[in-house]
Ligand SMILES: Cc1cc2nc3c(=O)[nH]c(=O)nc-3n(C[C@H](O)[C@H](O)[C@H](O)COP(=O)(O)OP(=O)(O)OC[C@H]3O[C@@H](n4cnc5c(N)ncnc54)[C@H](O)[C@@H]3O)c2cc1C
């Protein structure tokens with residue numbers, strides 16, 4: 001679907017202002033950054049998180065009274081997929097030291113570390129091993145690796161500044177301190193970072209960074225990391241991977257400790273009871289909930305299942321009142337709507353422009369601020385670009401990159417995006433892209449500590465499902481780092497816990513019965529069930545004709 | 551999410567009569583009418599399929615949705631990713647969500663950079679008859695046959711470079727006359743290349759030490775205890791590395807180094 005009609009004509013406006021913008025860029029003149037007060041004001045007015053009508057207070061559970069998006073509240077005010085009475089808890093199907101729920105980056109890294117610390121591991125995942133948000137990361141991974149100009153303290157400052165100074169200090173300290181070690185671990189396993197000829201890592205800026213510390217593998221950092229650690233997991237005899245087997249409920253024991261989980265075979269529709277001495281939830285994010293109707297960058301299985309599991313088992317929620325909208329998601333062509341355009345495009349020099357080809361925001365603002373500015377430009381100032389398919393967007397002027405950094409740079413440094421657009425007849429080294437904010441990341445999640453432990457003994461967390469590391473807003477490249485840092489901690493601590501501390505006891509789903517009772521007492525009569533496992537995109541007309549309950 | 555504002559199908563584009571322009575496609579031989587501009591994946595969902603297999607990232611990067619199809623009056627076999635390929639009238643398609651491929655087990659730390667290591671683990675590389683079917687089957691335009699011949703010649707770096715954007719969908723394996731598991735072989739080549747052939751980042755060891763040394767941890771401890779006003783002051787006075795600076799740029803302000 002190449003540009004036609006109106007958008008095609010509007011490209012010439014962008015071209016007209018380009019040479020002047022280029023010369024400003026070359027002189028190092030950037031659009032002014034907002035002050036902290038200006039940031040606060042624009043977020044308050046335009047960021048979707050701040051829309052009162054978009055959220056409500058929870059009526060049940062450990063974080064009762066906490067106000068979060070309806071899409072989350074709907075999941076938490078829902079019943080279990082299974083009636084606890086139907087499950088025979090005396091009949092354990094599989095037993096292991098460590099059970100990991102979720103086979104993305106966090107789950108796989110945790111599995112490797114748990115195995116290295118002597119545990120037998122079952123890794124249960126919803127889709128294929130590696131069908132996960134980790135696979136999709138493009139931008140890169142942050143870490144202060146260049147001593148001459150960077151340090152973990154600067155990384156710390158950038159991170160909490162981006163998170164509105166609300167992040168949990170201990171968690172951020174872990175994040176930045178373990179960073180260089182994680183990169184070295186990846187390099188050891190064979191992850192091919194983009195490097196200078198002497199092996200020095202290439203690095204870029206991201207929104208909100210004071211130093212260029214975003215390390216990357218072309219524009220497919222996530223797949224390079226994911227496929228490498230998955231390959232390594234496949235070498236380990238003591239890691240047993242169960243695909244298409246999502247967890248639908250945690251199982252506790254008589255001591256109130258986590259004792260494993262109930263899995264559901266998506267293909268045969270059987271339930272499988274797994275008993276484990278320690279359990280790690282690594283189920284990732286929530287994009288497929290389409291919070292406030294936004295399109296999303298996330299993979300098919302990002303339905304916040306882990307939040308439901310953990311919450312029913314008694315964990316608290318942290319920072320779940322904020323989700324991250326990535327400022328630059330594709331709005332045209334429609335077929336690939338929602339897909340991420342990495343902020344590295346902006347890092348490499350592409351301007352963000354309105355319908356008149358004018359800049360209206362610095363390209364390096366933190367994501368929430370950048371998104372709010374784009375929403376303001378389109379909705380309040382009326383300077384959005386009509387896509388021709390009934391939506392609005394702004395331009396991301398990618399052709400600037402080839403002009404600034406040399407012919408062929410876009411194709412070489414962004415091969416993934418280049419090919420996506422090429423399939424639709426758009427050459428992004430010649431024509432700009434149309435973008436709009438897209439639901440990207442779950443800033444918050446379940447509460448945990450700097451040892452990856454939760455308030456339920458034997459239950460650990462890592463990755464996007466957790467909350468606290470990023471405060472109210474995550475910086476680019478801090479999630480891959482978070483995922484790997486805390487997964488490695490969780491894997492090790494869960495293995496040690498399984499060996500030294502786990503206590504056997506009668507398995508129970510009493511917490512689910514209790515939760516159901518709480519729902520009733522709160523007057524919530526609903527046929528909603530959660531976790532939802534998979535989104536439903538069936539055409540509504542077809543759905544009306546699907547009469548079998550499922 | 552309400553079905554009406556279905557963000558995925560996002561069917562805004564209607565014809566003058568207010569109806570969607572529908573075209574016929576054949577899914578595993580069965581005819582369905584679907585909107586003309588959708589990807590195969592969204593068209594299947596429109597038709598009423600709810601994926602368990604054959605759908606992962608929905609962004610062209612995970613390899614879950616490999617699809618093969620033919621068009622009327624055309625003997626070619628076409629390949630594509632269901633999440634990236636737009637439907638065409640009368641296409642005959644099937645997804646290939648899984649294709650068996652044997653993977654060798656190895657102790658990665660013990661492997662050397664000798665090409666013989668790969669030959670031992672995957673002796674079948676020499677069964678390649680250079681038919682180029684794998685290359686033709688690749689939805690990512692990877693010259694897979696050249697990857698395999700690079701491996702045979704011991705050119706591991708070349709194999710790694712050529713296969714860098716491999717999403718391991720398995721279509722190459724499905725078409726191989728020599729019965730090779732190309733994507734596993736390429737994965738091994740890439741890991742050896744990434745870990746053992748290209749120079750290691752020389753600055754990482756120093757950074758690891760620095761991150762944990764006493765001075766640095768003390769400074770970090772100070773930040774962790776700072777109140778929000780102090781933090782805001784420090785945050786606002788950060789010196790920003792210029793975007794276009796050379797990699798050996800050094801800051802004027804060395805406060806936190
Ligand atoms: C398009 C995109 C680009 C990104 N780019 C960057 C970037 O450049 N830098 C960066 O740092 N971060 C980036 N991120 C964010 C980062 O990739 C993710 O936050 C991170 O990878 C999450 O890892 P995870 O292991 O926690 O979750 P995931 O990788 O999503 O893994 C979760 C896994 O759990 C499975 N699962 C879900 N529910 C269940 C269940 N009930 N039972 C069993 N299994 C279940 C899922 O199927 C999945 O396999 C990006 C994210 C996206 C979507």
Ligand code: FES
Pocket residue numbers: 604605606607608609610611612613614615616631632633634
């Ligand atoms: S669903 Fe991942 S490549 Fe299509």
